[in-house]
Amino acid sequence: MSAKTSVEKNIRGPSGFLEFGGQILVVDFGRIYHEGAAIGLLFDDGYLQHTSGLLGNHPKLRPIEALEGCVFRGIDSGGMELVLPEGERGPSGSLKFNGVLYHVINGRIAAPDHTLVGEFDDQGQVSIRDQRNKVPRRKLDENSQLSTVFDGKKSNGEAWKHEWVRPLVRRDKNYSDSEMIRYFMDYDKINGTQKKYLFENLRLWASTGLLQVVRRSEGNCALGNVKHGAAGQTGVRTGNVTLDREELDRDTEYYYKHGCFAAVYTRFKPFLEVRVNLVVAHEYGHQLEFCLSQACQERVKDLYHQRRQLSDKLPRPPEDYTGEAELVLQEMVAKRAFISGYARCSFHEYWAECVAAFSIKESRDFLQTHDPQVYEILMDVIFAPEKVLRPVLVEPILTLQASLRVGGEMHDKILDE
Ligand SMILES: [Zn+2]
Structure with missing residues (x-):
């Protein structure tokens, strides 16, 4: 040969x-x-x-x-x-996992290129072979298993059809769509453009399992009337997000008119304030902050204070401006210290604005050059969560992500979308 x-x-x-x-x-x-x-x-x-x-x-x-x-x-x-072979012999047939087609041979789940993806037994239990973390067998549970449809025969040769659907999801939707719908409680009350906007804000977080982990750990999101004219708020006690109905309308409109960034004139002309028009991802960012390890939160705080020092060196807005946001002159927009004016207000808003910017390719690419250190932390949140999340969340997210890789949600090109 x-x-x-x-x-x-x-x-x-x-x-x-x-x-x-x-x-x-x-x-x-x-x-x-x-x-x-x-x-x-x-x-x-x-x-x-x-x-x-x-x-x-x-x-x-x-x-x-x-x-x-x-x-x-x-x-x-x-x-x-x-x-x-290993262990008891299992079923053989075809398996759809979140709509992705695999082949099962004697209980081994195989990809078309002969990758061994995991195991499937006569009771319908799925285990994933986690190549990224070198864990041979991650047993899935109702939180980590994606919709599963099997058609074939059991190890004893008996014909067997088996279907498993995630609890409380819409059967016709894939994992990330149904997870975003479940997170946003008033999904049925918003119009088509707002739905599109919602999905663009949250797609990356949903596909990588972070949205589910945040929802289970902190809470979900609903429409309401937020006082004080803020676009949204995140409850300190409940962890739930309330988005102001009118502000959601305005942000959606800004986003589709101007894109994810807008530099808007303030009454302190000629100073401008840069906005990130991603309010859903921003509020989600506040929830995500509570999922970071203490050490990671401290690192974000340090980065925030470094940015404040940079910001203080920029030309100052007039004395009668008493706000905390960063206002910049037109020619300084590209050299601004913070990703957005609002990010200067506190370390919490800095983080939420960075999470928002990271959510969409265009603003994410800008964030990478503008604030590479916070960008690296956000990369770790998605691709190396064991480095930055609270220890209690690490195993659940790693198991879920192993499952999402098999279900075609989390893939190598996810940041190109
Ligand atoms: Zn905020």
Whole structure:
């Protein structure tokens, strides 16, 4: 076998030892060797292909169970411990997980490229193989499992159809849509443009599981009348967000007219105030703050104070301006200290405005160059939550994210959207 086909070059194959018929065979990146000769392929999901010699001449795919007594022990192509077959035999058939199609073979959930995604048993229990954190088996529960539809047969050969739906969600929606609808209690009371706006504010947080963790830890969001003319408020005691109906209208209109940033004239002309027109994400940001570890909150505070010092060096607005927001001259807009004027008011508003800006690609890209340190913290919130979230939230988010990767919600290009 000197000329390898391109398929064989790119296989997701494990490395280790295959025991069969009293022999120990070496497996190297999926290639099975016997006395120096390649005699077949083994994939991470336990399929064999192109076998010959003592494994029998068999060009087609067949599961490792087809060879009685055959066991593989080693690591998968990602370097994680792997035993094939492992444990009791499970069902076989097709599995849709949050609408993403997988194949189940004897209880192993396999992707089309032969990645071993996880396990599925005769009771419908799903476990995910978490490649990112190198955890071989994350058992899902009602908080972390996404809608699951199986059609096939149980390990005993009995035909079996199984469906599991997340509690309190709309069946026709995918995970992130239903999570945003569940978070925003008055979803049915807002118009189409506002729904679009809501989804643009929260999509990133929903798809990466942070919205669910925040909702369960802090609370949800509803429309109401907020006093003092603020756009929204986050209850200190309840953790719930109330968004002012009129302000939501105004913010939605600004957003679709001007984009996520707007520099608006104040009555202290020629000074301007930069606004971030993402009120839903802003209020969500206040809830997210309470999910940060103490150490991370302290880091955000330090960053805020550094920004205040930068801000104090900018040309000052007139003496009769008594507000706390950062007002800037037209030519200083790009060199402003804070992402928005309002962010200067307190460390809480700074964080909420940065969360808001991070929520949309356009303002996120600006934040990356404007305030790279807070940008890095926000990257960690999503991609390395174990570094920045409260310890009690870490395991739930890591399990949920493993599930969201399999469900196609959390993927490599999520920040390009
Ligand atoms: Zn606020």
